[in-house]
Amino acid sequence: MSAGTAKLNVTVAEVKPINDLVTRFKFVRTGGGDLPTFSGGAHTVVEMQDGDITRLNAYSLMSNPADRGAYTISVRRDDQGRGGSKFMHNKVKEGMEMVISNPVNLFSLDLRAKKHLMLAGGIGITPFMAQMHQLSMMGGNFELHYSVRTASLGTYAKELAERYPGKVHIYHDDQKEAIDLKTLLANQPLGTHVYVCGPKGMINWVHSTAGEMGWPREAVHSEEFLAPASGKPFEVKCAVSNKIVQVGEHQSLLEALEAAGIDAPYLCRGGACGQCETNVIGYDGKFLHYDHWLTDEQKAGGKHIMPCVSRFEGKTLVLDR
């Protein structure tokens, strides 16, 4: 399979600021027609033409999966980031034509679950919005616990509480409210699956607490998209294509390979799916592994790298690409 996923040509139908940090974007198919159906938890990869740099960022689809007329995503502005979210906030306007990928789901519901317990932090709410649409249509049993900084930064908190009365619990950091995870996890009936999407600290907290309380690994699901980290520029030799590629400070290794016309597969571009795994033929230096895919052993072994998020510092790096 060659790079990426099938593409969709879309037009921006709406750009709507939700609060100080978050803006919502609505896409319809350019020239009309239905978009593909998707499953709750799916994301799309949005292509951004930012000057001569092409950025590809993954965003969760938050609209009703049954609505094939439009997709919506929400983007949180990250002033520290490499620019993808700034581009979305500053450059994307209604009427603009863009290219996005077909939906890909790396955070799907376990449909066997007798109950779905959802834990969201901040912008991590978006995949749950589509999942709740899907579950409420199917008569699924779910409960959302959503932690926000303040009421005004509580993206969609009010409308969710209204849409799903009794199923949505909001916690405000500034009012010292916090999810009582231990009690929550202790009282779930057999067959409950827990899902968490939010900051890294929250995801780790849920995994470790559930583990300590005897929850099976398979019943705890999480999604965290890593934004590729910036770092020192470095050089890579690509043995198969016989090219030398420079990776810039604010560019990922994957982006640099793509810019050099090297066929490099990917799906999530966030270190989660494993699709971009690349063999290392030789190196002299040190790897900066940021992905969730390789095992610690593999990371120490120096034989593999995930170019979508990971970097390298040192003299030489030779890849099997």
Add this chain to the structure above:
Amino acid sequence: MSKTEFPPSITSRPVYGELEARSGSGHLMIADAEGAEAILDLAESADKDFWAKAHVIYIPKKTGTKYSSQLEELGAGQYYAGPSYEAAQSRIRRALQDCHMGTQVYLSGTESLMGQAMAEATAAGIPHTAIQTEHRGSTARRMQCVHCKGITEDVTTDPFECSHCGLSLFVRDHYSRRLAAFQGVRVDAEDPGNIPEKVELFK
């Protein structure tokens, strides 16, 4: 009798480990015959408050009272000894209804018992990989006849006769977790009447 070593086999054939006390909101332990030994071994490392949250369901089979008093003395919150798996089944289902996520399930003894109890626990919502198992005692197999679908318990020879349709079946290693059974297939299908001599493979 100690833990059983099985010859290397295909990937559908279950492999068993050694029970160890794990942290959890409750402990459901189901064993038959020599499977009691695995629980008694675990007891040596489990701390005292482990047993208060434990429910032990034991089917002694041919071992009679050999292990039952020792098991009872562990002081489990609930202890039950029953005459057969069938007799214990409704109790197992009821016990699973009371469980919350975080409950640990421990199975030990024959493949038939572990397989059937695992099917109950997974149906109740516990992933099979989270259920601990340890084989002890008889290696006799629970077999499904692929033709009539009937289950024959305690199969020790290959081939064997299906206890429902009477066909002579050979014993495969292919195993279904859902049925808790290995697969039996007519041995003389291509050459009717040519039935090889029985070999005792399991004890």
Add this chain to the structure above:
Amino acid sequence: MTIQFNDETFHGDFTFKNSDWAIKRFPFPFHEDSYMYSVNMEPHTSYRPGSVFERTFDVDEHYVSEMKDRARVLANDPLRCQSLPHMTLAGWDLVELIMEAKAREYPDLFELHKDGNRWRWINKPLGIDDTFTFLDESTLPYGPMEYITRQTQGDFAVLDQRDDNLWMDAGMVTTQADWSLDFDIGMNFFEWHAPVPKAHEMGIFVRALKFLLNIQQGQPARRLNWTMTVNPLLDTSPENYHKWGVMKQGLTMENIGEKQHLRVELQTFFRLPRSNALVFPIRCYLIRFEDLVTVPKWARRLHRVIRDLPEELATYKGFIDNRPLMVEYLSQFDDGSPTSDGIWPDDD
């Protein structure tokens, strides 16, 4: 294109027959003179007009009779079609996938009219004209997967994707190469493949699974698999092995050309959008040796493949005892001349 549907049987008197058209388009599975398991997957995109790879779901002259055979097998053994409770949504995904593809690609045979969730489905070859509500089981005579696969050639395995594995949690299986859905349902990719020799050690299943987990919406894939069957019996199930196994006896040089069939499975893979499940249609094509050897390249190549096939594979595929006779028969059509690369006959 209009298809003349055959009236034929796949059991009992075995009146199944391929027309010249069906012989020409047969999916011959060997691209070289030897065979070993490999991760042989490619995108399922349309190519070669007229070939079985042209459409999403190939419909051919055997369609109506194959559907009758399926109904017969299901009447005898309803366990050939099963769906665990969480797979109903995937069943609806499959209804949509098949109906949309068939109506688009065979407009003279199938029609789909949608008015919101109210769908009207017309299947002319089978004389079906049903109106139902999409996603409402009570409006169909069977569960969604069973409904549509009673109208589509080939077996279907529907796989739930979770925990980095695929789980065979639903299926319609009446034309299988000797495996049991009733036994395998609920297993994962490595478990249901457990009986296959060599491929595990070769790392084929690990790589194949990785590929499958990443199959995306709108990007289906396919591969070919093959085995051998005596008589054009679609239902070579383990359930009925005690009835058909005996047919492997009694092959002679006189009757092997007519009785021995090469059995090829066109296997495709599609991501299902609502359920995130994967569907794996397994379409079975049969051709008797007599017909196959009318294509000289295929005859030469099949002879060499069968002659040199590793013993484990011939045993697993169930023709080790008949191999010498097959080789003897096929050798008559192999003059030792070279064969060209690829699976297509030489004359086009």
